[in-house]
Amino acid sequence: MLVDLDYFFAQCEEMRNSSIKDKSVVVCVYSGRSEESGAVSTANYIAREYGVKSGIPIYSAKKKLEDKDAVFLPVDHKFYSEISKKIMTILRSYADRFQQAGIDEAYLDVSQKVKGNFEEAKELAQKIKKEIKAQQKLTCSIGIGPNKLIAKIAADVQKPDGLTIVKPEEVESFLSPLPVKRLIGVGRKTVKKMENLEIKTIGDLAKYDMQKLITLFGKSMGAYFHNAAMGIDDNLVQERGEAESISRIHTLHENTRDLKVILEEADHLCEEVHERLVKQSLSFKTIGIIMITTDLNMRTRSKTLKSPTNDLESLKKTVKELFEKIINETELEARRVGVKVSNFVKGKRRQKQITDFIGIAKN
DNA sequence: GTATGCTTTCGGC
DNA sequence: TTACGGCCGAAAGCATAC
Numbered sequence: 001m002l003v004d005l006d007y008f009f010a011q012c013e014e015m016r017n018s019s020i021k022d023k024s025v026v027v028c029v030y031s032g033r034s035e036e037s038g039a040v041s042t043a044n045y046i047a048r049e050y051g052v053k054s055g056i057p058i059y060s061a062k063k064k065l066e067d068k069d070a071v072f073l074p075v076d077h078k079f080y081s082e083i084s085k086k087i088m089t090i091l092r093s094y095a096d097r098f099q100q101a102g103i104d105e106a107y108l109d110v111s112q113k114v115k116g117n118f119e120e121a122k123e124l125a126q127k128i129k130k131e132i133k134a135q136q137k138l139t140c141s142i143g144i145g146p147n148k149l150i151a152k153i154a155a156d157v158q159k160p161d162g163l164t165i166v167k168p169e170e171v172e173s174f175l176s177p178l179p180v181k182r183l184i185g186v187g188r189k190t191v192k193k194m195e196n197l198e199i200k201t202i203g204d205l206a207k208y209d210m211q212k213l214i215t216l217f218g219k220s221m222g223a224y225f226h227n228a229a230m231g232i233d234d235n236l237v238q239e240r241g242e243a244e245s246i247s248r249i250h251t252l253h254e255n256t257r258d259l260k261v262i263l264e265e266a267d268h269l270c271e272e273v274h275e276r277l278v279k280q281s282l283s284f285k286t287i288g289i290i291m292i293t294t295d296l297n298m299r300t301r302s303k304t305l306k307s308p309t310n311d312l313e314s315l316k317k318t319v320k321e322l323f324e325k326i327i328n329e330t331e332l333e334a335r336r337v338g339v340k341v342s343n344f345v346k347g348k349r350r351q352k353q354i355t356d357f358i359g360i361a362k363n
Numbered sequence: 364g365t366a367t368g369c370t371t372t373c374g375g376c
Numbered sequence: 377t378t379a380c381g382g383c384c385g386a387a388a389g390c391a392t393a394c
Contacts, residue, residue, distance in 0.1 A: 008376080029381040039381045042376065054376055057380040075381090102376075102384080187373070187387045219365075249382055286369085296380065300371055336381080343369095 001108050001125060001144045002151040003091055005084075005132075006160035008104035010044040012080050013073050015137045024050065024070035028058050031251035036062070041075050045160060087136055094128055097237040105155075107148055109237035118144065118167045125163055146171065149233035153182055171231035176203030183228050185221070193217075205229035242280055242344065247290070248272045249338030255294050257333045259323065266319050269339040274312045282344045283308035287315060289322040290338035293330065301326050308345040315341070 005011065014021040024047035030038040040061050043052045050068065052061045058072070084103045092098045095108035114120035125142045132138055141162040143155030150171060154164040166174045180186050180194055180202055197216070199205050206229035214222030227233070248269040256262065266289070277284065288302035301322045309315075319339055327334075 031381060037380075041381075055374090055380080057378090059379045063379090077382095104376080185387075189373095189388060244385070245383090247383065251381070288370085292380095298372070302370060304369065338382085340383095 001110060001121065001142055002101075002148070002155040003106050003108060003128065003140050003142050004155045004159070005087065005104040005138060005140045007042055007044050007048075008084075009042045009075060009080055010047075011138055012083050013071075013076075014044065015083075016079070020071045022046070022069075024052065024065050024068055026052055026058075026061050026065070026070060026072045027075055028061075028072055029075050030058070033251055033253065037251075083136060083138070087132055087138070090131055090135060091128065094124065095237070097239075099237045099239060101240075107151065107237045118165055122163070122165050125165075129161075129163070146231070147233040148235050148237065149184070149228060150174070150231055152184075153178070156182075172206075175229070175231055176201060176206065178202050180205055180229075183225070185224060185228070190217075202229050242282060242346075244344070245340055245342035246273055246276050246282075247288075247338055247340035249290055249292075249336055251336045252334060255333035255335050257327055259327060262323055262327070262334055262337055263320055265337055266323060266339055267316055269337070270312060270316045270319055273339055273341055274310075274315060277310055277341065282346060283310040284315075284341035285309075285343035285345065286341065287318045287322070288340040288342065289319055289326065290336075290340060291323075291326055291334050292336035292338075293332040294335055295332060296335070299326055299330065302340075304343060308343075315339075 009027040010025045013025055013027060025044040026047050027041045027043065028038055029041050030036070036058050038058045040052060040054060040056050040058060042054050043061070047061070047065065047070065050064045052064050062072070080103065088100055088106060091106050091108060094113070095110055096112040097109035099107040101107060110121055110124055114124055121144050125144060129140060129142065132140055139161040141155050141159035143151045143153065143157070143164050143166070145151040145154050145166040146168045150166050153175070154166045155162070157164045178201060180199060181191050183202065186194070193216070194200070194205070197208070199208055205225060210222065210226040213225050216222065217225060250265060250269060252261070252265060285308045286302055286304045288300055291299050293299065303318055303322060323337075
């Protein structure tokens with residue numbers, strides 16, 4: 001089953017101050033550039049009625065909620081993380097196997113616990129919903145299915161406070177009318193490509209010849225699409241290791257293409273990223289930078305080292321090289337800049353050959 | 364040509 | 377009419393190996 005906490009950040013705010021819960025609640029990331037510059041992180045369902053949703057400018061949200069009873073709050077990530085942690089502990093206790101997937105959702109393998117009985121799974125889900133409500137005063141939406149793929153899609157069908165069960169014999173009729181984009185791995189380009197083949201729904205995809213899919217999308221993707229469309233997914237519910245990447249991004253006070261200004265900010269971001277790396281004793285092999293230009297487009301550059309490191313000065317040095325490169329490749333000014341590391345190898349020390357091998361074997 | 368890994372962009376929350 | 381964050385993993389694009 002998949003448990004998804006409803007409009008999580010905004011619901012946390014409602015829980016902290018129940019007097020706002022019959023108003024529009026908009027949780028915002030303020031950039032600090034001007035009084036109201038920034039974007040909406042998430043909004044409760046009352047605000048969504050007026051078209052306020054994740055990612056839109058704060059200014060635009062204010063306009064939509066003009067003369068409505070609305071509350072605008074800054075994100076309080078620390079608070080949400082604490083709530084999330086408590087709820088994840090509750091959820092973990094109900095599962096044979098558990099996998100957190102982001103701050104507000106988790107997969108629970110409960111097949112042993114309910115002996116493969118979907119009615120019992122439904123009762124368990126109701127119990128879980130009750131407990132989260134009692135302990136943390138929050139609602140969630142739960143999807144139950146024979147595998148992760150179905151559970152995830154099922155959880156999306158009814159929300160907030162939903163519960164959707166898809167039994168094995170219902171999988172086909174459940175999936176077949178849904179658009180192909182609901183499948184993980186089917187993005188904009190693939191949707192377009194499939195549309196040209198007259199594949200619009202998951203049902204269309206399931207009927208399509210697998211050999212043809214393999215010719216069109218490659219062996220691994222083709223086979224995956226074929227199986228996914230038939231509701232087949234044998235991915236296990238598994239606890240995740242550490243994060244795959246760590247990044248920091250920041251909006252500049254003013255747009256600029258002055259390298260000195262950019263690098264001053266970048267150095268600071270490097271230090272913050274490095275601090276998190278040290279906390280988790282991680283070394284990295286890949287260093288990336290992000291630049292959002294005046295026209296709000298994103299550009300990135302990255303470099304993969306021959307051997308992993310956790311050294312702050314090497315990080316800064318590579319980041320400097322990458323920014324020098326990227327600034328030479330555009331005429332536009334930077335609005336936001338970021339630093340990202342990935343391709344982790346566990347360990348504090350500077351690594352030599354033996355761990356290089358582990359790094360390769362891991363991939 | 365296909366598979367694999369690396370780089371860049373996209374998109375959800 | 378415009379307006380616009382920060383973070384992550386997934387998808388797409390590309391280079392190289394086989």
